[in-house]
Amino acid sequence: xxxxxxxxxxxxxxxxxxxxxxxxxxxxxxxxxxxxxxxxxxxxxxxxxxxxxxxxxxxxxxxxxxxxxxxxxxxxxxxxxxxxxxxxxxxxxxxxxxxxxxxxxxxxxxxxxxxxxxxxxxxxxxxxxxxxxxxxxxxxxxxxxxxxxxxxxxxxxxxxxxxxxxxxxxxxxxxxxxxxxxxxxxxx
Numbered sequence: 001x002x003x004x005x006x007x008x009x010x011x012x013x014x015x016x017x018x019x020x021x022x023x024x025x026x027x028x029x030x031x032x033x034x035x036x037x038x039x040x041x042x043x044x045x046x047x048x049x050x051x052x053x054x055x056x057x058x059x060x061x062x063x064x065x066x067x068x069x070x071x072x073x074x075x076x077x078x079x080x081x082x083x084x085x086x087x088x089x090x091x092x093x094x095x096x097x098x099x100x101x102x103x104x105x106x107x108x109x110x111x112x113x114x115x116x117x118x119x120x121x122x123x124x125x126x127x128x129x130x131x132x133x134x135x136x137x138x139x140x141x142x143x144x145x146x147x148x149x150x151x152x153x154x155x156x157x158x159x160x161x162x163x164x165x166x167x168x169x170x171x172x173x174x175x176x177x178x179x180x181x182x183x184x185x186x187x188x
Contacts, residue, residue: 028096028156032152033151039090070092079101083097123153
């Protein structure tokens with residue numbers, strides 16, 4: 001219904017979250033975070049001797065800080081373990097493994113969607129902290145920088161999917177030239 005698509009006379013963006021899933025529970029989360037308008041703030045892709053199989057990001061000053069902030073996530077959120085990760089000129093892909101206390105029930109928590117739960121120690125709060133740290137650094141150093149609003153995520157459902165996504169992440173620089181101008185697709 002068109003009426004459902006508005007809130008305060010503005011269009012709402014439909015949630016991409018898995019309905020009823022508790023994003024604070026133990027599990028693996030594949031995330032993609034982009035810069036606003038896909039601006040290449042984090043550096044440039046280098047291709048040694050024209051061999052795309054060896055392509056890598058040469059990080060800018062802000063790119064180095066983004067890498068440092070990503071590596072710092074477990075210090076801020078001790079229940080998070082870092083897995084596959086890649087920083088690209090205008091986005092990043094990473095897998096975060098949440099490992100809550102052993103006493104916590106590891107099965108997905110379901111809710112009816114009518115409650116707004118605590119916004120700490122969950123995926124959104126972890127990524128909000130990361131994005132905030134990078135933005136604060138940019139502002140303190142008078143660097144032009146903005147994130148795209150929100151982030152893309154996928155709950156990783158099994159080991160095969162984890163391995164497939166990890167391979168995709170780690171080989172992302174090798175596909176940069178081919179996929180560079182593919183529009184606003186999620187994966188790049």
